[in-house]
Amino acid sequence: MGLPLSGIRILDLSAILSGPYCTLILGDLGAEVIKVERPGTGDGARALPPHYFEGESAYFISINRNKKSMTLNLQSAQGKKIFHQLAKETDVVVNNYRPGVVERLGIDYDTLKKINPRIICCSLTGYGETGPFKDRPAFDLIIQARGGIMSYTGEAGGKPVKMGTPMGDFAGGLFAANGILAALYQRERTGRGQKIDISLLDCQISLLTYRGQYYFIGGEVAKPLGVGHASIHPLRDFKTKTFDVVIDCNMQNIFAELCNAIGMPELATNPKFNSRENRFYNKDELYEILEKVFATKTGEEWLEILEKRIPIGPINAIDKALQDPQVLSRNMVVEVDYGDGKKLKMIGNPIKMSEIDQEVFEPAPLLSADTEEILAKRLGYSPEEIAELKRQDII
C-alpha cells in the first residue's frame, strides 16, 4: 500500500530538536516534510559542532533525513505571502517558536485556517502556549530538571543527572507526532483541521506515571536508584569477573528460572523471596546472595548461561549497540546514498508496519536545496520572479 502518510504535506518551521524529531517520525512514515528555514543560516542545528559530513553537522543530518529544505524570510510581506500560498495545499504546519511568534508573523492557526480550513497546526514549546510560564525560555535540560525525572536519575545517594539522550525534546516530538496523527485521522471524519499545543514540560510530567501516583497516593518522593527499581526485585546491575550485566526478574516464573539457572532453586520458594511483595521487603538479603553468585563467573559466561532463560544484558556503549546483531537484523542501521559513491550510515525507523514494503531514506537536505523547485512547480513562480526573491533575500 505504500507509506502510510504518503500524500501528506508538512511545512516544518521548527529547528534544532523537538520539532525536527517529530517531523523525522512523520517523514519516515511517508509525509512530505518541507523545512522552512531562515535564509542564510537556516536551522541552527546545521552548525552544531563537533562532527560534520559534506558540510553539514552530524547533529543536523541525524534528524533531518527524508525532508526538503526551502528558505523563506517570514518577516517580509512577500515571504508571508508565499507561506500562505503553500499553506493552501498543506496538511500540517509544525513550529517550535516561542509562543506569540507565529501570531506576530501572521502564520498562526487562526490566520491559516481561513486560507485552509483543513490545516492542522502543531506548536512545541517548553512550557506550552498557556499558563504563567508560557513566555519563559526553556530547552531540554531545563525541562528535564523542572519536570522531575532528573531528580530520580543518577546513582543511589548521588546527585541528579540528566537522561543521556534529550528526552525533554524527544518526548515532546513523540507526543506531537501522536497529536498530529490523531488530528489527521479526525479530519477524515470532520473535514476540519485543528491546533495542537504541545508543552515539553507536560510531556515530562506524563512520563512520571507511576512515580507520580506513588507521590499522590503514598507521599513517596522518588530518589535516584542507580540501575535499580522502586518496586521490582531483583532488577539491577551485577558485577561479574569481566563486565557488569543487568537483570530484570520481575515475574515469579522468571525469578524461579533465575534461581534454577544459578543452581539455587530453593530461593524461589523461600518465604522471604517467593512473591514480588516478599522480595520487595527482603531485597537487601536477596541482593547480597545474588552479588556473590554473579561474581563467580565472567559476563560472557553469564550471558551464555542466562540469555535464553531470563531478561539479562550487557550495558552496551554506543558502538556496541549499533553493531548489535539484533539491531542490524531489524534494519535499524541504514545506509543513505549521498551520490558520487558516498554512503553514510544512519539510524533507521523503529515503526515497522506490514504494509510498508520498502523503507525510504533520503539524505538531510542542504539549506535551500528545494526552494526553487517548490516555488516553480508548486506555486508557478517564473525564473525571473525567483531571481528577484533571491535578490531581495526573501529566499
Next chain:
Amino acid sequence: MGLPLSGIRILDLSAILSGPYCTLILGDLGAEVIKVERPGTGDGARALPPHYFEGESAYFISINRNKKSMTLNLQSAQGKKIFHQLAKETDVVVNNYRPGVVERLGIDYDTLKKINPRIICCSLTGYGETGPFKDRPAFDLIIQARGGIMSYTGEAGGKPVKMGTPMGDFAGGLFAANGILAALYQRERTGRGQKIDISLLDCQISLLTYRGQYYFIGGEVAKPLGVGHASIHPLRDFKTKTFDVVIDCNMQNIFAELCNAIGMPELATNPKFNSRENRFYNKDELYEILEKVFATKTGEEWLEILEKRIPIGPINAIDKALQDPQVLSRNMVVEVDYGDGKKLKMIGNPIKMSEIDQEVFEPAPLLSADTEEILAKRLGYSPEEIAELKRQDII
C-alpha cells in the same frame, strides 16, 4: 468535535507498562480501550507494591485510567471464540506477549484479518518479532542497557545509570501509538488494516539520534556527562548558595543575554566564547568563570534574576514538579472521581488539541468490571450463558 479517537475500539492484551502506556495515550484521545485480562489475577501490574488505592496498585492505576476490563481465558476454545467475536467489530488489537504467543492462541493478525480485514494489530516486544534475539526475554532495564543510552547516562567519569523513568517501555508505547494512528489514517484510504511490529530495542536505537551519528561520522563513543552536553555550552548545573540550578544557553543571543544579566557583557564578544564553536573548544575556561558567578547568590535570587531572560530552572523533586504552577495551569494534575466522595489525583494528558472541549478521565477499572456488560450488550450473551462461562473459569 469531541475526542479525536471517539468510536475507535481497542482490544488491549498488554500488561505492565509498554502496551498499557500506548493504550493510555489512545484512551486519553477518546478510543474505547478494553483490557482483556487473565481471569483471577489480571494484569500483573495490579499487584505491584508498595502503594495501593481502593485495592489496586498505584502503579496500575497510573497507566490504566480510561479503560474497561474484561477477563477471558484465551487458552480455552470458548475464550478464543469470544475474542474472535469481539475482533469482528474492533479497530485495533495491542499485545506485548513474547513473539509466537498470539499465533499459538489463534489470535494473530493473519487469523484476525480473515475475520475483520480492517483490523490493525500491534505488538510490542523487547526485541521485535524478527531477528536472532526475537525469542529472548527482555524488559525495560535490559533494553535501556543494550540500546546504549544507559552507557552515557550518569555522572561524568562515573558508572552508567538508567533513565529514572522507564524510557525503554515508554518510548515503545509512544512509537506504537504513532504506528497505530498512522495505520488508522491509512485505513481510511485503503479500507485495510495491517500489522505493526514494535521492538523496544529499535525505539531506544532511534533515540540515539545525533549520538549515533557522532559515532558513524566521527567514531565518537558517548560517555556519561552528568548534567552536561556533548556539543552545547554553557549547558549544565551550577551550585548556588542554596540549591543547584541548570542553564542552557545554546544560542548566541541567549548567551549574550546571560552575560548581560550577570554583569559581564564582555564575555559574549570575547573571541574565546563568541560562537558555539569557540565555546565548545574553550568550555572549561567558561565554566570556571560561571561557577564563580553562580556561587555568589542563592538559587532563588538567580531564578528571580534570570528566569525571564534565559532558560534556567531548579531540579525539581517529584513533589515540586507536581505542584509547579505551570504544570497545574495546564491541567496536568487532574482529579478523578472514584465515587462516594472519593477523589484521586492523577497525571493529565499532554496532547492538547483545540477540538477537545472536555478532557475525560475515568478511574482504572477493577478486574473484570466490564466483562458482563460487554458479553451481554455487545455480543448478546444471556445471563445463563455468562454464568456458565464463569463456572468454567473462561471469564
